Amino acid sequence: MTTQDHQGAAEAADGQALAAVAGGLTYPIAPGYRVKVRQGPSTDSPVVRQLAEGARIQIRCQRHGQKVSGPYGTSDIWDNIAPGEYISDTYVRTGSSGMVAPLCTS
Numbered sequence: 106m107t108t109q110d111h112q113g114a115a116e117a118a119d120g121q122a123l124a125a126v127a128g129g130l131t132y133p134i135a136p137g138y139r140v141k142v143r144q145g146p147s148t149d150s151p152v153v154r155q156l157a158e159g160a161r162i163q164i165r166c167q168r169h170g171q172k173v174s175g176p177y178g179t180s181d182i183w184d185n186i187a188p189g190e191y192i193s194d195t196y197v198r199t200g201s202s203g204m205v206a207p208l209c210t211s
Contacts, residue, residue: 131161132197132205135176140196146170146183153190162186162197166209178202185209 134140139158143150147170156162164184168191172181175195182194182204199205 129163131163132199134158134160134162134192135196135198138176138196140192142186142190142192144189144191146191148173150191156192162192164197164199164206167194167204167206168209 134156137158140156140160141152142154142156144153146168149171162184163186165187166185167182168185169181170183170191172179173193173195175193177195177198180193180195180202183191184194184197184206185191
């Protein structure tokens, strides 16, 4: 595979992830939890709002941040659900212990 082929494959993967967000793919928050949404990927970051029990979220992108333990394990992956809004992936049932969305670029 050439460098151009690798780039095309990466763009296709990003396109699929973006299509999933655009297509309304949502993930459930762990049952029984009201999850705090923070400005950044850390529990030290200010809370901007709180998700209701039973909420479902769309993941725009993901980034590494503070390691957190939650109902779905321990991880440093944080899910960006809107501009300036992050929740720990350990409270989201994605079906994966890894990333399920593109890496946040900013």
